[in-house]
Amino acid sequence: MSDMSYPTKQDSQFMNVQGGEKKVMKKILSVALSTAMAFSMFASVAFGETATTPQAKFDALAAKGILNGYPDGKAHLENDLTRAEFAKIVAKLFNLKEETGKLSYKDKGYNAKNWAVPYIEAVTTAKLMQGKDTVKGLFDYNGKVTVQEVATVLARALKLETPSTTDNNASTWAKGYAQAVINKGLIAASTSFQSNATRSLVVEAAYEVSVLSALPTVVSAQALTPTTVLVTFSDKTTTTVTLTEALVAGVEKTISFTYNGHDYTAKVTLASAQVLSVTPINATQVEVKFNRALDKTDAETASLYTINGVTPASVELSADETTVTLTFTNASEVEVTNGVVVVNPVLLKDSDTKTAKFTTVLTFEDTTAPVIASVYAKTNTTVASTVVVTASEPIVSSLAKVDGSYYTIAWSGKTGKITGVSLASNANHTVELINLLDKGGNKTVSTSQSFAVTVDTVAPTATLSAQSDKGILVTFSKEMDPATVINAFSVKDELLGNVNFTAPTAAVANTNNTQFLLQVTDTLYSTKTSRTLSVVIPGTVKDYLGNAYVAGSQSVALTKDTVKPAATSYKLVKNSDGKVTSIEVNFSEGLAAGTPALPTIVNSNGVAISASSFLGGLTPSAVTAGAKKVVYTVGAPDKLTGVYAFSFASGLVKDRAETPNSSDAFNYTIDFGAGSTTFKLTSANAVGNVVTVEFGRPVKGGAVANSATDLANYSLAGKPLPAGTSITLDSVQDTATITLPADSVEKTDSAAIFTVANVAALSGELLTTYSDTLSVTDNTKPVLNYAALTSDNKLAIGFNETLNVAPVIGDLVVKVNGEVVNTAGLTVTAGSGSDAGKYLIDLSGFIEQAATATSATYFDLNNNGVLDSSDITLATGPITSPKLSTLAAISTVTVTTKTSGTTVAEDAAHNSLKNDVTVSAK
Structure with a gap:
């Protein structure tokens, strides 16, 4: 028996038979690619392109360090493979931990310096290979490995099923392993399994293993319906599996399916239909997750969901039909303390079963900034x-x-x-x-x-739903052109008679022009409690790109409203100083227009307080038809603390039903809370690069921690305030004046980001970090940054930004050989061609040619037309085509902006040139 031939008793120790696999080449088990040993299945190898030749497969494996060529740089795929070489390939392929410090065999030369020892020990520890001669303790690392031994190791490492029916030429002990790798597509059925394994054969098999290992594995399987399962893979992709046999709730079942050409299995249990979670996602939206797919029409019925009795303005079911997003009108309807959330039973998809009723208590405040x-x-x-x-x-x-x-x-x-x-x-x-x-x-x-x-050239579609007992909501699939929609509808009764209604003047707020509300004005319920109306939508209705709606009509069922509007929650509205500015009471439905009465108020000591004097007096705002809240504005905003009992009389509000329903009396105990440890500044504004920061209370100043005069506590346009910035506090210490220095703002910006942080009030509260935008103006002077002599003796100059007003000669000082040139009378002209964007000063007139061969040609520095001691002699006799840029007598040419004062030249922000800047042209 070879080294790969283990007794049956040992086989049971190493094998973990999965059962049931009889698939064709390159199919994969859902549990495949993880062994019984503690190593991961080649997770690091993934190939971008499929290799087709043995050499290409060798190269792909070599690139990952699985194997390597011979010293001559060749693969020698025709050679037989030694046991040591195969041990290294197995160890690398299956990411086994190399074993050092162990010597399990007694072969000659088997020592710590032998390159193969760490790999042989690794496959030994993993129980994938063992010694050739167990009696003498020899591994025979230079011996040849056979194909059936290769098949046995791969089958065990992959935990493949060994079929009872085989059709191969392997030895009896190896037939099952050989058939397993044949079925897996690792080794061809026609191979001589008892022969020595060539490097080419092992490369082919190892490459196929690497391909299998790169495939994603099943992470989870969730039953959406009794016959549909959502499977999620390790690469985060998903697929929906349709079953031929329905799942039974509470009973685990193993399903088999094919994904991207590979076979998988997964275990799944159909759970009882229920809500998994209720999660606020922002100030007006809540996400409700279910464990089963829902019926879309039922799931998007707003009345099935409430928070403190308030129903959402809209409900949207997710694409996988397991999550609904509830959108409420106001933040106060979601930002609640101990608010009661109710999710009534919802119909499941393709079923007559509903979810269990769900309730929970919610406390939430939105503190996440939008993106x-x-x-x-x-x-x-x-x-x-x-x-x-x-x-x-x-x-x-x-x-x-x-x-x-x-x-x-x-x-x-x-x-x-x-x-x-x-x-x-x-x-x-x-x-x-x-x-x-x-x-x-x-x-x-x-x-x-x-x-x-x-x-986009797709036509829009529409759906209808009831909004109150006389409201019809038309929801389009796309953003619409309101001008084509608002007067386009007609409404018919059951006998196709015209029904009068108030056409919308605009789309419903916050729906991106996708929803339009029709309010029926005819009497509907004089003899009936329910009606079925039809809405006709013509083909003149278009989306915002001009795609036309396909003309047609749809029906909608309306039911008489007999439910009274009920108060569902309250909210204290506060300003940036934490002072209460108004009190809002939210209701369960849209209200009729009107002005509500004042409540009665009792403090925590049982003393009645007049609403006309509470916080300077409460004033009820008129309710706009359809609004769902009542607002009481306070006369004198303040940081009120303590608990007060508010009582509201019956009939405070009415709904918009055909026969209006009046609210019952109700009470609220409102806790105005304790004081705050933080505060917000009132405002920050900038005029002429002077920033005024209104803190709204006295703050610290001077060289102390959390000082409002510390530059480090501010930033502008993402940068610290520039050096030279001054910050002063007024006498009350509640207002800081920040003056930005000259040359600190490079570009005018009407929305420069300004932040304030780490400032403390004298009373101890710490400022909540402030971030907003300010308007700042460019106050950086243009800088002379270029000077050069042209071939026709002009001095070209340039600046670091575009000038709005060109320079004049008086803005500049020109020096030749360190002496000032008398440029009086010269003009500065705009350059063109290669000098576009620059300015030119013509110096050619300063070159005075010699009258005779013995007289001097000179540069007339003082511009008086006579050679004198202040001028520069260029040569004796005339000069043909003299160039200042190359004349040896001209050592330096410089230009300098005027030393002080305002220049004529200026940029678009009216900043004059930076003074006393010198640039050399030569």
Whole structure:
């Protein structure tokens, strides 16, 4: 028996038979590629392209360090493989830990210096190979390895099933292992298994193992319905498996399926239908996860979900049909303390079963700043005029830049629209949002994303749903052109008679022009409690790109409303100083227009307090028809503390039902809380590069910790305040004046990001980090940075920025050989051609040619036309085509801006040239 032939008793020790696999070449088990030993299955090897030749496969394995060639640089795939070489390949292929410090065999030369020893010990420890002669303790590392021995090691490492039915020429002890690797596609069935294994054969088999190991494994399997299972793989891809036999709730079942051409198995249990979690994701949205797929129509019924009795404004079911996103109108409906969440039973997909009713208590405050989720621009042509930005949550406002230029952005919910752009469809573009503010009051100062323009020619579709007993909500699949929608509808009754209604004047707020509400004005329920109406939508309705709706009609069921509006929650609205400015009471449905009465108020000592004097007096705001809250504004905002009991009389509000329902009396105990340890500054504004910071309370100043006069506590445009900046506090110490020094602002920016942090109030509160934008103006003087002599004796000069007003000769001092040139009367002209963007001073007139061969040619420094001691002699006799740039007598030529005072030259921000700057032309 060979070294690979283990007795049956030993086989049971090393093998872990999975059972059931009889698949064709290159199929993979769901549990494959992990062995019974503690090593990972070649997880580090992945091939970008499939190798087709033995040499290519060798190269791929060699590149990963699995094997190597001979000293002559060749693979020698025709050679037989030694046991030592095979041990190294196995150890590398299966990522076995190399064993040092162990000598399990007594072969001659088997010592710590032998290159093969760490690999032989590794495969021995993993129980994949053992000695050739166990009696003498020899491994026979220079002996040849046979094909059936290779098959046995690979089958054990991969934990392959050994089939009882075999058809190969291996020895009896190895037939099962040989058939396992044949079925796996690792070794061809026609191979002579009792022959020595060539390097080529082992390379082929090892390469196929590496391909199998690179495939993703099953991470989880979730039953969406009794006949559909969502499978998630290790590479984060998913697939939905449709079963021919329905799962039974609570019973685990192993399913088999094919994914990307490979066979997998997975264990799955159909759980009882239930809510898995309720998670607020921002100030107005809550995500509800289920363990089963839901019926879309039922799942998107808003009345099935409430927080403190408030139903969401909209509900959206996810693509996998297991998660709904609830969107509420106001932050106060989600930002609650001990709020009661109720999820009523929801119908499952393709079933008459519903989820169990679910309740939980929710406390949440949104503190996460918003970011850009996606950006798109669509067109029917090659140029897009509109950019649509989707944020991570509903947005209140922001500034916007597209490709560096400012544009107006209009927000509706999570969606912002930028119009008036002209963007090519064959180029990439960038949008940046500044001061991105969400409904929870969180702000992101700057966030950006790249995007490309796409073409959209798909027609929009529409669905109808009931909104109250006389409201019909039309929801389109795409953003619409409101001008084509608002007056386009007609409504019919059961006999196709006309029904009068109030047409929408605009889309529903925060729906990105996808939803439009029709409010029926006819009496509907004089003799009935339910009605079925039809809405006709003509083909003149178009989306915002001009794609037309396919004309048709749809029906919607309306039911008489007999439910009274109920108060669901309250919210204290505070300003940046933490002072209460208003009290909001939220209701379960849209209300009729009207002005509510004042509540009665009792403090914690049982003393009644007049609502007309509480916090300077409460004033109820008029309720707009359809609004779901009542707002009481305080007369004197203050940081009130303590607990107060508010009682609201019956009939405070009415709903918008055909027969209006009045609210019952209700009470709220409102806790105004204790004092705060932090504060927010009131405002920060800049005029002429002087920043005024209103802290709203006295703050620390001077050389102490958390001082408002410490430059380190501020930043502007992402940088520390420049050296030379002065900060002073007023006499009350609640206002800081920051004066930026000259030459500190390089570019005018109407939205430079300004931050303040680490400032403490005299009373001990620490400032909450402030970040907003300011308008700053370029106050950096243009700098002379270039001078050169041209071939026609002009002095060319340039500046580090474009000038709005050109320099004059009086702005400059020209020196030749260190002496000042009298440039009076010269002009500075704009350069052209190769000198475009520069300015020229003509010095050719200063060269006075000699009248005779014995007289001097000179540079007339004082510009008086006479050679005197102050001038520079260039040569005796006339000079043909003299060039100042090459004349030896001219050693230096410099130009300097005037030493002091304002220059005529200035930039676009009216900054004159920086004084006393010298640049050499020679």
